[in-house]
Amino acid sequence: MCVRKSARFYQTQYGLLLVCLLWIGILFAQSPDTVSTAKSDTGNIAVWLDVNGAIGPAMQDYIQRGLSRAAERRAQVIILQIDTPGGLDVSMRKIIQEIIASPVPVVSFVAPGGARAASAGTYILYASHIAAMAPATNLGAATPVKMNTLASQPEVPDSQPKGEQPDKSDRQDAMTVKVINDAVAYIRGLAQMRGRNADWAEQAVREGVSLTAAEALDKNVIDLVADDVSDLLARIDGRTVDLSGEKVKLSTRSLALERIEQDWRTRLLAVVADPNIAYILMLIGFYGLVLEFTTPGTIVAGVVGAISLLLALFAFQVLPINYAGLALILLGITFMLAEALLPGVGALGIGGIAAFVIGSIMLIDTEVPDYGISIPLIATFTLMSAGFFMLVFGMVLKSRKKPVVSGSEELVHSTGEVLESFDQEGWVRVHGERWRARTNTPLSPGQRIKVTAMRGLLLEVEPCQPDHTMNATEN
Known part of the structure; x- marks a missing residue:
């Protein structure tokens, strides 16, 4: 009877693994891109990419593949419709490199009304061959996010003698100055390359200022204001752009619009590269491998743990990870595991919980919106980890020391x-x-x-x- 039960157990696990593999195979068998309009003649199209959301690894992959597809289709122009709060510096710079090297003119269009091109979006707008905005949109606030703490420092009263007022540069550490100056030089270089207002670009970085669409047009930050994509194509018709040192005249009035949607791969990458999801995958990976090593033959725990840990490592490769935080998480798990193996006064368990919490908070080294780990999520997994290692895992180890009562x-x-x-x-x-x-x-x-x-x-x-x-x- 015991043998038949064991066989059914393994058959169930293998069945679950087979279903997972078939599901993954079906996903990879799907078409790589989703085009929302009917195919037009190659060379007589305008490719439309929807840059909606934070600039990160997933958005970078989507834009890179979209630019490549446009080049393969010999599109006349690429439209990046932007609505973003900003994003990661690494992803932003790679996108800008792709735009500068693109053989097809790139038009960045902040739309629809109410959209914004904040922070990283401003840099991308400056790098594009043509920059446009819809009414009731804004751009700016391009200060590196970690530098925003400078704005919260108390100001010195004007009544204080000028000679006694501390120099603002004295309040900035060397790293702050280096980061800001690097960002200023970068955006000024983009502005000079495209013939746009470099002084305001520097102001957007140093002071975090923003502009409306009309103000941006008046200050030569953008090239035009358009109501929608159709109006945009009509307004840029006949304009001349500099494409890798060559002057190219645009003919866009009669182009067919081909919109490339974000496919399942982009959405999957966006999910995996989300710091909260990467954090969960990392912990599932650790727990699965620990369970497999302590109770050999589980199989599913080991397979799920290994896959989850590899996905987490992939996400950490493209995220700004603080490795000191990662080391603290591992140290915390080790201490809690030691508490289960060597129960004592609880010093190891308390130290493990403290290291786990501090490491989880430090793990993502950025303050960019949508790229932090949720505090409630950290609290939940801290309690789960403490319970798993000091209660459940301890009970499992104790049960293994008891005499065999069957078989x-x-x-x-x-x-x-x-x-x-x-x-x-x-x-x-x-x-x-x-x-x-x-x-x-x-x-x-x-x-x-x-x-x-x-x-x-x-x-x-x-x-x-x-x-x-x-x-x-x-x-």
């Missing part, structure tokens, strides 16, 4: 009764079951025996000692 292993050292006289092989009763037994000592019916070993379905027995016989209970 063939439990028969060894058990006592029984001889059913017939024999001096080599015969029949005995152990736990109410008839077993074939072998002995080196002659035995008689009713005599108490002890099982010393088990060879297949044959028990090796020996007579119980007198003190054992007196204390033995009838089975």
Whole structure:
């Protein structure tokens, strides 16, 4: 019965793994891109990419593949419709590199009304061949996010003598100055390349100022204001842009619009690269591998743990990770595991919880919106981790030290009764079951025996000692 149950257990696990693999195969078999309009003649199209959301690894992958698709289709122009609060500096710079190297003119269009191109979006707008905005949109606030703490510092009263007022540069550490100056030089370079207002670009970085669409047009930050994409195509028709040192005149009035949507791969990458999801995957990976190593044969725990940990490592590769925070999380898990193995006064457990919480807070080294780990999520997994390692895992380890109470292993050292006289092989009763037994000592019916070993379905027995016989209970 035990064998059949074990077989069903493994069959269930293999079935679950097969379903997962089939599902992944179906996803990879889908088309790589989703185009929302009917195919037009190659070369007579405008490709439309929807940059809606934070600038991160997923958005970077989507834009890169969209620019490549536009080049393959020999599109006349690429439209990036932008609505973003900003994003990661690394992803932003890679997108800008793709725009500058693009063989197809790129038009960044902040739309629809109410949209914004804040922070990283401003840099992308400056890097584009043509920059446009819809009414009731804004851009700016391009200060590196970690530098915003400078704005919260108390100001010195004007009544204080000028000579006693501390210089603002004295309040900025060397790293702050380097980051701001690097960002200023970068955006000024983009502005000079495209012939746009470099002074306001520097102001947007140093002071975090923003502009409306009309103000941006008046200050030569953008090239035009358009109501929608159709109006945009009409307004840029006949304009000349500098494409890798070559002057190119645009003819866009009669172009067919081909919109490339974010496909399942982009959405999947966006999910995996989300710091909260990456954090959960990392912990699932750790727990799964620990469970597999402590209880070999689980299989599903090991497979799920390994896959989750690899996905988490992939996400950490593209996220701004603080490795000191990651080391603290591992140290916390180690301490909580040690508390389960070596229960004492709780110092290891308390230290493990503290290290786990501090490491989780430090893990993502950025203050960019939508790129932090939720505090409630950290609290939840801290409690779950503490419970898992110090309670559940401790109970599992203690149960492994208890004597076996079922199965063939439990028969060894058990006592029984001889059913017939024999001096080599015969029949005995152990736990109410008839077993074939072998002995080196002659035995008689009713005599108490002890099982010393088990060879297949044959028990090796020996007579119980007198003190054992007196204390033995009838089975």
